[in-house]
Amino acid sequence: MVGAYARPVENHSVPHSSPRTAAFFDLDKTVIAKSSTLTFSKSFYQGGLINRRAVLRTAYAQFVFLAGGADHDQMERMREYLSSLCRGWDVAQVREIVAETLHDLIDPIIYDEAASLIEEHHAAGRDVVIVSTSGAEVVEPIGELLGADRVVATRMVVGEDGRFTGEVEYYAYGPTKAEAVRELAESEGYDLARCYAYSDSATDVPMLSAVGHPCAVNPDRALRREATARGWPVLSFHRPVPLKQRLPSLSMPSRPALAVMAAAGAAVATATLVWYTSRRKSTKPRLASIARGPLARAERV
Numbered sequence: 001m002v003g004a005y006a007r008p009v010e011n012h013s014v015p016h017s018s019p020r021t022a023a024f025f026d027l028d029k030t031v032i033a034k035s036s037t038l039t040f041s042k043s044f045y046q047g048g049l050i051n052r053r054a055v056l057r058t059a060y061a062q063f064v065f066l067a068g069g070a071d072h073d074q075m076e077r078m079r080e081y082l083s084s085l086c087r088g089w090d091v092a093q094v095r096e097i098v099a100e101t102l103h104d105l106i107d108p109i110i111y112d113e114a115a116s117l118i119e120e121h122h123a124a125g126r127d128v129v130i131v132s133t134s135g136a137e138v139v140e141p142i143g144e145l146l147g148a149d150r151v152v153a154t155r156m157v158v159g160e161d162g163r164f165t166g167e168v169e170y171y172a173y174g175p176t177k178a179e180a181v182r183e184l185a186e187s188e189g190y191d192l193a194r195c196y197a198y199s200d201s202a203t204d205v206p207m208l209s210a211v212g213h214p215c216a217v218n219p220d221r222a223l224r225r226e227a228t229a230r231g232w233p234v235l236s237f238h239r240p241v242p243l244k245q246r247l248p249s250l251s252m253p254s255r256p257a258l259a260v261m262a263a264a265g266a267a268v269a270t271a272t273l274v275w276y277t278s279r280r281k282s283t284k285p286r287l288a289s290i291a292r293g294p295l296a297r298a299e300r301v
Helices: 041-046 052-068 072-085 091-105 112-123 136-146 175-188 202-209 221-230 255-282
Strands: 006-008 022-025 127-135 150-158 164-170 196-199 213-217
Touching (some): 112 127, 202 213, 202 221
Parallel strands (some): 022 127, 022 196
Antiparallel strands (some): 150 164
């Protein structure tokens, strides 16, 4: 059943090895520092989808979520609230708002440690799958931003008029996440014993238990106890860094320096051309060999 909800995104990892493996990431407070859905509340308000009271309520929900996580009952109340809140929203407008504000809202709150892990898993030949309780309209663009290969997310029913009906078609939460992981493993050929999973919440213990390498990230108290009892690694992510800041910064030389560099470059190019011309006249062409060093593959993440 989950096959319809595990959407590929517009990213491609390295060629797959056999048997295939994957790394499954929860999203909120695992890869990004906040709730992905609640983060867009101000943008939805500015787009006319919610009123000021709803903005305040979602801000409070974000505070509760960040302060201590949310247990099963709180998550159920949040699901019911958000389902009723989005009833009647135009899906195309929601996607447009998310696309326009994605980089401003999500990019600055991506954990640097999580982004590095995603890169390392891809380098090791593993697929990266985001498995989130948040809505697909929010999670799928974030998955593309992160370079994920697939996304499993909650999906709302959309009426013939292109608006949310307020009903939930597929709820990616708790045991359902574990089912998604197992069904993906069956359809994609993942060896779960060699797969990884990351989450901050005790509600994701079923998903973590489904793989051979579970990791608790910024765990709530219940998950920390579970991780300690089971001997799972506990990771602490605390550095949200915009993706563009993770690239090496290049300092621009001054204009006089650029002029000197340009003149020197022109002189070198001229000298090289003269040398190459004389070389062709005096010797026969020879085939140049290119020595290529072995690619270093990550053995462990």
